[in-house]
Amino acid sequence: MAYSLLNRFRGTFMGVAIAESHDGILDFAARDSLIMMESAKSLIRCGGMDLRDWLPHQIATESGGISLATRLLALLPIILFYHEDEYWLEKQLKNAMNHLPAGQFKEADIMVIGWAIAHVLTKKRSAKTTINDLIKSIENAGITDDLIGKKLTKINGLLAECPSLATVGDRLNKNNHSESAAIYLALYCFLSTPEQFQISIQRAAQTHPEPNLTKLLTAALSGAYNSHAGITMTRQLMESNHLSPNRYNIQLITVADRLYATWLGLYSVDKHMEKNPCQRHMMMVTDPHQLVPPV
Secondary structure, X not given: OOOOHHHHHHHHHHHHHXXXXXXXXXXXXXXXXXXXXXXXXXXXXXXXXXXHHHHHHHHHHHOOOOOOHHHHHHHHHHHHHOOOOHHHHHHHXXXXXXXXXXXXXXXXXXXXXXXXXXXXXXXXXXXXXXXXXXXXXXXXXXXOOHHHHHHHHHHHHHHHHOOOHHHHHHHHHOOOOHHHHHHHHXXXXXXXXXXXXXXXXXXXXXXXXXXXXXXXXXXXXXXXXXXXXXXXXXXXXXXXXXXXXXXXXXHHHHHHHHHHHHHHOOOXXXXXXXXXXXXXXXXXXXXXXXXOOOO
């Protein structure tokens, strides 16, 4: 089903929130996605990536004890904001990565997850072509690391073979640092069940050695693909199992809406939202070239 880009922005944010709630993490301060929200707020304030504003908020959030691996969530709003243009996406991600500790991540590994989400958002292809699209993006970017292409080709083979999740983990963890392997495990968990958000994150949570990171990245991919509307039923099912909605989840949706409005080029986003708070869910969204000016 074709979902609006607004719904896909929301789905990315809510996907991460639901994945966190999957472990019963309901405390606002304990959520890894706090860094994602601060990143998005900076993009909204500045109308795009401004390292002078963005970086201090990431450092301040980091002091709360967020793990090195989940700092990848800070890059998600950047991916959403620059998803249309591979050149600018690569430039802004590298700009951010140069100022954040990368741990065991390779720059190319992070670009892979960025391009994957971007391809989902642009809806250029079905989920089945994601791996081939990623390989083309790597070639276009001039990345010469042959291991990246081999990892992606291996995922294609695993998707065709459909082995056990344990076997998938063993093969993708081989010769990979744990944090780097989580990116490729997340791709597999998403692509093996692209339209089943709940199943994707449940499988991701069973992977090793970085189940939390794998689950969060899988949720971002699946949330973007299935959109906020598409994962509504999953959210309702989780709420029925004592994971009720809270103020933080509402804040995430609000920030996703404001980020989308900023991406559209709406001026004074904060003033507009404050003046018309009830209109936040009344945005009219359509594909490009569908709005025709009156004669």
